[in-house]
Amino acid sequence: MEPSPLVGSLGLELAEWLGQTYRCSPFEAVAPALPPGFRAQQRSRLTAVPGPEDSGGLASFRESTRAAWQELVDSARAWEEITFLKRIDPNHANVARRELQRLVGRGLVRKEVSLPRPRSHRYRRLLIPGQYTDAGEEGESAPQTRGTRQVELLAAVREAAAGYDTTGTASLLGSAADALLQRGLVAEEWRRVEPETPAGVAPANPPPKHLTAAQADALNSITAALDDPNVLPRSFLLHGVxxxxxTEVYLRAIAHAVGRGKQAIYLVPEIALTPQTVGIVNDRFPGRAAVLHHRLTERQRFEEWWRIRDGQADVVVGPRSALFAPALNPGIVIVDEEHEPAYKQDEHPPYYHARDAALALARRSGAVVVMGSATPDVSTYYEATRGRHHLLRLPERVPHPDGRATPLPDVSVVDMRRELRLTEALDSTLEAGRQAILFLNRRGSAAFMQCRDCGGVINCSRCSVAYAFHRESGRLICHYCNRQRRLPRACPQCRGGRIREMGAGTETVASHLQQRYPDVTIERWDSDSVRNPAQLEAAMGRLSSGEARILVGTQMVARGLDLPNVTLSAVLLADLGLNLPDFRAGERAFALLCQVAGRAGRGDEPGRAIIQTYQPDHYAIAAASEQDYAAFYGIEIEARRHQGNPPFNRLAQVVCSDLSIRAVQQTLGELVESWREQAVREGRDDVDIIGPTPCLPERVRGRYRWRLLLRGRRIWQFLEGRSIPRNCRVDVDPVRLD
Ligand SMILES: Nc1ncnc2c1ncn2[C@@H]1O[C@H](COP(=O)(O)OP(=O)(O)OP(=O)(O)O)[C@@H](O)[C@H]1O
Structure with missing residues (x-):
């Protein structure tokens, strides 16, 4: 039994904020603060309620239910719910559950739900050599009396210097182990298993001894706020190229907060992609860091959750959900790469933004929030210029140890209509013994397959998008619903045989490069080739050691890589994503280009970056080529002001999804009509209702999707109390327009 509440008062206040801001139910709002997998971990125990001995009240129940209840009464103790349900009907859990619900409703059974803590420690059984040897045991004949399995096991135990681990093999060992134990040839040892925290990639260098002047200034401002709760605002935007x-500023600020007895939450956009950060935090706070990773098992996350709750971890590193870790005394929240859309939960409610939730947490707890980025979100930057956050700047790269400046890479924009300069740059980079990173925002071999005869494209039958082709597996894969099929020999429309690959993806690029540089090890990082943190850590190892010379990949390669030997970075087709019907397309492209360019020239040798594009004059590309945030921001903020987009207004999208397109259109048609009428009646001319329009893509997994967009300063008040049709979801402050 857990005597204290699982969610403390701070968690409840945050849940209330989530519920109001993102329009979700109280349970949805509190769910992120509950221990991971608590449904699976919870125990319900049943006791018969003393008193109603008259089992006549049971007449309307099934016979098996009556019998089970009687047994529960007779046993005079509590039962696990599952045991009781099985007695009622082992084959029909739903029926049994309904019967139980009625028993509880009638007051015949009391149900108590508790959430047991994980056992304080888990142990592993090891076999070690025993005190007897063959000779000392039963004389010379002993070995012959043993079966082969015993002989093999004994040899294995004697060979395993650190003890023979029986985990996973226990049932196989069975009698052989027992026999050896009995004879004293082996002995048992139970060793405590420490919770597994992903180690990440250990840092290559020790922590720097001195901060740069800009780092020291930034750190001083943050520590002043940590020391004095009256410093307002409590949030900082660390804008550093x-x-x-x-990272060093974050780590020292965290150390300062921890030194004052506080806990720190360090958010990264995608924990699996940041093994270097995990490695650094583990190195700086050995044994005191908890890493929340969605690829940990539910059990492991549950254990980490309790470690944090029990105050055994000072620093929590994790993705957006780590914000809700049960840190009882949070002193600082770091939001690294705060511009990343991954901070928005858009898979299930509550559709929260972790950066905004961090600010809400800070307002309630007095904690300090540090948001860092080389390319801050336009809205965050705007708020900082208006004094809502302190603006801290790191305008230059950390200089070399000998004091020489480390310049930002020299960026050239290559107009793909005229020239292809990348191969020469790659040749010279490899000749100089350096490494290169190539970014292409498209995985697979081909973006789509097109018939040369009729021009038809092979589309997924459940989504209104083309299948991408993956040559390695020889399959067509829909990147929206993951449906797969074999590449047909003939065009499904005209039966022609000339189906061709269109639009190269990372797989094609890697294979072309391998043909061009047969002796060079090439790493490919995308969600097809890197599926778990261990693979990523191994690949990182090959890059750090210099074994791999070229890295090709999707967005995974743009995030936070710090490899000093990389002197060339390139964006293979910057246009992808630039022309999406989303007002943030320019901002996304600018951030991505700067991030990719920023991977080059971080060591002793200056770097260069190449951006290939068909639109060299686009303002986002032009600004990225100068790595000039101010120039980009100046143009972008004026466009936002002109269009009335965030930060000058807030947005909410209402997405309706249904199997029938008519149902979708009808639902949104009626909704928009009634909301417009209500808006007029209520005199609310401050909210625009835009749409309905089809989402992009319009159909996913067989369901049609259309949306309404609300735009205004007080969206929240407008939505308050309005009912939302069942087939619609509301996403307040969306970072992507569906
Ligand atoms: N004061 C310092 N003296 C020497 N080296 C430093 C100092 N501060 C940081 N470094 C080193 O400089 C490199 C770059 O730092 P870091 O990766 O933190 O930059 P960043 O601003 O987070 O970059 P990005 O936004 O590109 O991820 C790292 O190798 C780090 O160890």
Whole structure:
């Protein structure tokens, strides 16, 4: 039994904020604060309620239910719910559950739900050599009296210097182990298993001894706020160019907070992609860091949750959900790469933004929030210029140890209509013994397959998008619903045989490069080739050691890599994503280009970056080529002001999804009509209702999707109390327009 509440008062206050801001139910709002997998971990125990001995009240129940209840009464103790349900009907859990619900409703059974803590420690059984040897045991004949399995096991135990681990093999060992134990040839030892925290990639260098002047200034401002709760605002935007040492500022600020007895939450956009960060935090706070990783098993996350709750971890590193870790005394929250859309939960309610939730947490707890980025979100930057956050700047890269400046890479924009300069740059980079990172925002071999005869494209039958082709597996894969099929020999429309690959993806690029540089080890990082943190850590190891010379990949390669030997970075087709019907397309492209460019020239040798594009004059590309945030921001903020988009207004999208397109259109048609009428009646001319329009893609997994967009300063008040149709979801402050 857990006597204290699982969610403390701070968690409840945050849940209330989530519920109001993102329009979700109280349970949805509190769910992120509950221990991971608590449903699976919870125990319900049943006791018969003393008193109603008259089993006549049971007449309307099944016979098996009556019998089970009687047995529960007779046993005079509590039962696990599952045991009781099985007695009622082992084959029909739903029927049994309904019967139980009625028993509880009638007051015949009391149900108590508790959430047991994980056992304080888990142990592993090891076999070690025993005190007897063959000779000392039963004389010379002993070995012959043993079966082969015993002989093999004994040899294995004697060979395993650190003890023979029986985990996973226990049932196989069975009698052989027992026999050896009995004869004293082996002995048992139970060793405590420490919770597994992903180690990440250990840092290559020791922590720097001195901060740069800009780092020291930034750190002083943050520590002043940590020391004095009256410093307002409590939030900082750390705007530092790539390689300016933002991480070091975070780590020292965390150490300061921890030194004052507080806990720290360090958010990263995608924990699996940041093994270097995990490695650094583990190195700086050995044994005191908890890493929350969605690829840990539910059990492991549950254990980490309790470690944090029990105050055994000072620093929690994790993705957006780590914000809700049960840190009882949070002193600082770091939001690294705060511009990343991954901070928005858009898979299930509550559709929260972790950066905004961190600010809400800070307002309620007095904690300090540090948001860092080389390319801050336009809205965050705007708020900082208006004094809502302190603005801290790291305008230059950390200089070399000998004091020489480390320049930002020299970026050239290559107009793909005229020239292809990348191969020469790659040749010279490899000749100089350096490494290169190539980014292409498209995985697979081909973006789509097109028939040369009729022009038809092979589309997924459940989504209104083309299948991508993956040559390695020889399959067509839908990147929206993951449906797969074999590549047909003939065009499904005209039966022609000339189906061709269109639009190269990372797989094609890697294979072309391998043909061009047969002796060079090439790493490919995308969600097809890197599926778990262990693979990523191994690949990181090959890059750090210099074994791999070229890295090709999707967005995974743009995030936070700090490899000093990389002197060339390239964006293979910057246009992808630039022309999406989303007002943030320019911002996304700018951030991505700067991040990719920023991977080059972080060591002793200056770097260069190449951006290939068909639109060299686009303002986002032009600004990225100068790595000039101010120039980009100046243009972008004026466009936002002109269009009335965030930060000048807030948005909410209402997405309706249904199997029938008519149902979708009808639902949204009626909704928009009634909301417009209500808005007029209520005199609310401050909210625009835009749409309905089809989402992009319009159909996913067989369901049609259309949306309404609300735009205004007080969206929240407008939505308050309005009912939302069942087939619609509301996403307040969306970061992507569906
Ligand atoms: N004061 C310092 N003295 C020497 N080296 C430093 C100092 N601060 C940071 N570094 C080193 O500089 C490199 C770049 O730092 P870091 O990765 O923190 O930059 P960043 O601003 O987070 O970059 P990005 O935004 O590109 O991820 C790292 O190798 C780090 O160890």
């Amino acid at each position: 790539t390689g300016s040492g933002k």
